[in-house]
Amino acid sequence: MxxxxxxxxxxxxxxxxxxxxxxxxxxxxxxxxxxxxxxxxxxxxxxxxxxxxxxxxxxxxxxxxxxxxxxxxxxxxxxxxxxxxxxxxxxxxxxxxxxxxxxxxxxxxxxxxxxxxxxxxxxxxxxxxxxxxLNVQAKPISPPGWTELTEREQEIATLIAQGKNNREISETLFLAEKTVKNYVTKVLSQLGVRDRTQAALIVQQWINPAK
The missing domain is CATH 3.40.50.2300 (Response regulator)
Known part of the structure; x- marks a missing residue:
């Protein structure tokens, strides 16, 4: 759009x-x-x-x-x-x-x-x-596309933001590495970024806005 x-x-x-x-x-x-x-x-x-x-x-x-x-x-x-x-x-x-x-x-x-x-x-x-x-309780802005991710995809996006590679994510979530790769591709597409580094930066800024 x-x-x-x-x-x-x-x-x-x-x-x-x-x-x-x-x-x-x-x-x-x-x-x-x-x-x-x-x-x-x-x-x-x-x-x-x-x-x-x-x-x-x-x-x-x-x-x-x-x-x-x-x-x-x-x-x-x-x-x-x-x-x-x-x-x-x-x-x-x-x-x-x-x-x-x-x-x-x-x-x-x-x-x-x-x-x-x-x-x-x-x-x-x-x-x-x-x-x-303004006496407004400001809420962090979730990354564009975040709400369209499933709970599992959000979990993987958070692990990407923590710097984990596909193998480490697969071990953490007990998933096949190929499955993780597919999830990562979906996450990058939904967040509108080219690579996992950009995804990590976006999610990190949302999770830790003061940093």
Missing amino acids: TIRILLVDDQELVRQGLRFMLKPVSDFAVVGEADHGKSALTQIPLLKPDVVLMDIRMPIMDGVAATKQIRQQFPEIKVLVLTTFDDDEYVSRAIHYGASGYLLKDTPIAELTQTIQAVHRGYLQLGPGLAAK
């Missing part, structure tokens, strides 16, 4: 950079750009994005006001705030009006990609310390 993305930022260079970074992701499609919130609102009915990447500080209509309007008029659309500053006041207001979370603009592309996928699935992504200020 392709995730349709609208980029909203008053700096053209930022929009170009985001488009360049997101273009190689096979299940993403950047369907449009806007340089302020009012422009985004006029484009949404035509472009029908699934996720809006929203800058906070913009002329004409800032990201907070735009988020409020989008969530009121198009509640099915997710808003992910991107900001240069770890600005709790602005971000808190955006979350209050329905944004699904925020990231700093210098966030690595792998984390940005994962967060967009998680937000699209309905998860809330809050930065460190913000949940407490």
Whole structure:
């Protein structure tokens, strides 16, 4: 399933950079750009994005006001705030009006990609310390695809995250090594990663978010 993305930022260079970074992701499609919130609102009915990447500080209509309007008029659309500053006041207001979370603009592309996928699935992504200020009990975001794994596949994914190879997993779970190999292939596919190293990193970040 392709995730349709609208980029909203008053700096053209930022929009170009985001488009360049997101273009190689096979299940993403950047369907449009806007340089302020009012422009985004006029484009949404035509472009029908699934996720809006929203800058906070913009002329004409800032990201907070735009988020409020989008969530009121198009509640099915997710808003992910991107900001240069770890600005709790602005971000808190955006979350209050329905944004699904925020990231700093210098966030690595792998984390940005994962967060967009998680937000699209309905998860809330809050930065460190913000949940407490909002009096929200933040829950760790499970990796995209995790809930579609069976209990056994989740168990194997956890063992991969612990650094165990197929032989060690087979010994731990009393399974044939060939069976484990098949499970691992399914886990990698469901999590949307190329190899077990990437899978391990994703699962480790979820299990041990403070590390």
